[in-house]
Amino acid sequence: MGDVLRHAWVIAHKDLLLEFRSRTALVSAAVFTALVLTVFNFGRDPTAVPIVDLAPSILWVTFTFAAMLALNRAFQLELENQALDGLLVSPISRTSIYWAKLFANCVFVGLVECIGLPLFVLFFDVPVGHVLAPLVGVIALATIGFVAVGTLFSAMVIRTRFAELMLPVLLLPFMIPPLMGAVQVTARLFAGRPLSEVTGWLRLLAAFDIVFLTLATMLFPTTVNE
Amino acid sequence: MTLAQRGRWVTLVSLILLAGVYVRALAFTPEERMQGLAQKIFYVHMPAAVWAEMAMVLVGMASIFYLFLKDPRLDRFAAASAEVGTVFAGVVLTTGPIWGKPIWGTWWTWDARLTLTLFLLFLYIGYQLMRGAVTEPGLRARYSAVLGICGLVLVPFIHLSTVLFRTLHPQPIVLKPSAPSLPPVMLETLLLSFAVFTLLYVGFVMQAYALASAREAGGNAGA
Numbered sequence: 001m002g003d004v005l006r007h008a009w010v011i012a013h014k015d016l017l018l019e020f021r022s023r024t025a026l027v028s029a030a031v032f033t034a035l036v037l038t039v040f041n042f043g044r045d046p047t048a049v050p051i052v053d054l055a056p057s058i059l060w061v062t063f064t065f066a067a068m069l070a071l072n073r074a075f076q077l078e079l080e081n082q083a084l085d086g087l088l089v090s091p092i093s094r095t096s097i098y099w100a101k102l103f104a105n106c107v108f109v110g111l112v113e114c115i116g117l118p119l120f121v122l123f124f125d126v127p128v129g130h131v132l133a134p135l136v137g138v139i140a141l142a143t144i145g146f147v148a149v150g151t152l153f154s155a156m157v158i159r160t161r162f163a164e165l166m167l168p169v170l171l172l173p174f175m176i177p178p179l180m181g182a183v184q185v186t187a188r189l190f191a192g193r194p195l196s197e198v199t200g201w202l203r204l205l206a207a208f209d210i211v212f213l214t215l216a217t218m219l220f221p222t223t224v225n226e
Numbered sequence: 227m228t229l230a231q232r233g234r235w236v237t238l239v240s241l242i243l244l245a246g247v248y249v250r251a252l253a254f255t256p257e258e259r260m261q262g263l264a265q266k267i268f269y270v271h272m273p274a275a276v277w278a279e280m281a282m283v284l285v286g287m288a289s290i291f292y293l294f295l296k297d298p299r300l301d302r303f304a305a306a307s308a309e310v311g312t313v314f315a316g317v318v319l320t321t322g323p324i325w326g327k328p329i330w331g332t333w334w335t336w337d338a339r340l341t342l343t344l345f346l347l348f349l350y351i352g353y354q355l356m357r358g359a360v361t362e363p364g365l366r367a368r369y370s371a372v373l374g375i376c377g378l379v380l381v382p383f384i385h386l387s388t389v390l391f392r393t394l395h396p397q398p399i400v401l402k403p404s405a406p407s408l409p410p411v412m413l414e415t416l417l418l419s420f421a422v423f424t425l426l427y428v429g430f431v432m433q434a435y436a437l438a439s440a441r442e443a444g445g446n447a448g449a
Binding site (some may be wrong): 159164173174177213 | 390
């Protein structure tokens with residue numbers, strides 16, 4: 001177990017280092033997030049729809065698109081110079097590779113969300129200060145869930161035709177339960193309601209995370225083994 | 227007789243039987259008091275819905291077994307079942323709105339079971355797109371199995387989340403804790419229709435399976 005985690009950390013560290021050195025993906029994802037938020041602002045009639053009603057949807061649709069971009073690059077990185085083959089022949093368990101990719105993706109998506117959330121607050125003037133801790137909690141809970149599935153799928157789609165198109169088509173149905181939960185909880189938080197009103201959704205989010213983390217860890221080896 | 231021919235015969239017989247079920251439904255089953263004629267669509271809608279979901283369960287089960295046994299027949303069956311599931315989900319999503327317009331007053335609503343069927347359809351389409359996008363048969367089978375298993379696990383989650391969201395669908399009237407509340411005549415028609423749809427599923431899967439084998443044989447000969 002110690003080895004698995006240590007190897008996972010080595011690979012994740014390599015991925016994140018690559019990302020921070022080049023910064024292309026991170027900067028494009030951040031700019032993309034800002035642009036989607038801008039599009040939302042002009043995609044509504046400000047005199048007819050109060051922003052607080054739309055706020056949870058705007059936040060989560062933006063995060064969904066940004067996560068999709070981030071997940072597409074997770075294994076694309078390894079295609080260059082057959083780096084993936086190198087990774088597979090090295091004496092590292094498949095579980096380590098999956099967890100490494102999962103961790104790196106979570107950090108990447110998390111960073112984009114860290115940039116997106118303040119921008120969202122700035123653009124739409126939604127006060128989040130009083131609910132920041134539970135909001136960050138629910139963002140983390142939902143993100144882990146769909147990144148777990150997304151990491152598994154992105155390992156598959158890189159070897160298909162039209163990979164960039166295939167990932168959203170396959171992944172979006174799987175993002176629906178965490179997304180619905182996240183939007184419902186976020187809406188209650190923005191409305192100043194207590195979390196006890198949404199325990200059902202929180203349980204669903206937690207169950208989704210546990211089930212799909214386990215399932216993806218078990219299934220990942222079949223997607224990369226020859 | 228080849229599998230494809232047998233499949234065609236089974237399909238033909240079940241289509242004739244389906245016509246028979248409809249004669250019974252229209253002529254010999256009483257009209258529902260509140261919904262009138264619109265309720266008759268229920269005899270297609272419900273069995274198709276059950277088989278659309280069952281087909282996903284079978285895709286998932288075949289996928290699990292495929293990963294253990296690596297038998298290409300299981301992969302072919304999963305592919306065939308997904309194809310038939312797509313058709314049945316399409317039938318459900320067509321008959322549903324036709325009934326919904328006069329009864330609910332709207333073609334579409336984000337009701338729990340509607341949403342579930344819609345996502346089943348998306349899953350099926352995604353599954354088949356994925357199959358089309360991978361050329362190597364072994365790889366395709368493994369990827370499809372992974373997707374099939376994930377799909378099977380996803381269905382209860384979508385069901386739960388859409389029920390938590392809201393629902394306005396007629397509540398279950400046959401399979402529920404208390405006794406079925408459907409009148410016996412209607413229940414008989416429904417069960418007959420369900421049996422016919424089961425046969426229809428078998429017939430379709432046989433044909434789709436035969437087609438998949440032929441395609442593989444053709445692919446191997448061409449390579």
